[in-house]
Amino acid sequence: MLYQREREQLAKIVRNMFSRYETNTAGGNVSVRVNNQHIIMTPTHMSQEYHCNISPYQVLVVDMDENIVEGDGKITREINMHMACYKHNQQIGCVLHAHALKSMVFATMGMDMPNLTESTQKFGDIPCLDFAPATSKDLADTVKHHMENKALDSITNVMLLNKHGVLITDTNLIKAYDNLGRLEYNAYIAEKALLFDKLGICTIKNKSLNYNLDE
Template sequence: MLYQKEREHLADVVKKMFDRYETNTAGGNVSVRMNDEHIIMTPTLMSQEHHCDLSPYQTLVVDMDENVVEGDGRITREINMHMACYKLNKEIGCVLHGHALNSMVFATMGMDMPNLTEATQKLGEIKCLDFAPATSEELAEKVRSYIESKGQDAVLNAILLNKHGVLITDKNLTKAYDIMGRLEYNAYIAEKAVLFDKLGIQKIDSKGHDYNLEE
């Protein structure tokens, strides 16, 4: 089996995503760049039909022309969003998309997420993109355009997709999934901090700090 170890890792991560409410039965998909020829990727309906409980062989090997090379399943219609990231920046090694519970509050409201925790400061601004329908070329283009606007060095990105979910890019799957966990904690805190601020209980700290941005 091609890329067996990597496909086992991907299957393990997406099961954790579902169990930890980082995606839901409405969707989500994850891909990892193997080399210049192939990515591995979760199949369509991984959540609705399988609850993200996949065998390694159900994670597909896909070429850059979006053909399945190996694996049991069909390609998700959101592959256009993944390929837009990979073709824009050769250093992007993972694209992770989920419907994460706490982050969905801000995505559904069409709000940028306040970046409040030290663990998320390296993300910078957490933007919510303008709405575009799920799986559409319009959505893929909005993602591509936003990442391009950050410059060619922008490998790490955490983006809210309006009414839809979260998109994270990074160098590899381990790093991207680490960012998902950090983002969800920040979203949980930010939701309450915004309420405290509006209720006059405690204003959100807007002072600059000398954060530790090292991993």
């Protein structure tokens, strides 16, 4: 089996995502660049049909022309969004799209998420992008334009997809999944902090602090 270790790791992580409410039966998909010729990617309907309990062989090996090289399943229609990220920067090694429970509050409301925790400061702003329909070319273009406007060399990108979910890129799968966990904790904190602020219990203070950004 091609890329067995990498496909086993990806299958394990998407199972964790589902069990931790970091995605749901409405979707989510993850891909990893293994070299200049191939990515590995979760198949379409991995959440709806399998509840993310997929085997390593269901993780598809796909070439850069979006052809399946190996694996049991079909390619998700959101591959265009993944490819837009990989073509943006050759250093991007993972694209993670999820319907994470707490972050979905901000995505559904079309709100930028306040970045409040120390562990998320490396993200910078956490924007909610303009709405574009799921799986559409417009959505892929919206993501591409955001990344281009952010920085041509951006590798770590964390954004909310309006009414849809979250999208994260980084150099590898472990870092991207780590970012998802950090984002979800920040979403929980931000939701409560906004309520405290609105109720007059405690005001959100936007101070410039000397955060430790080392990983």
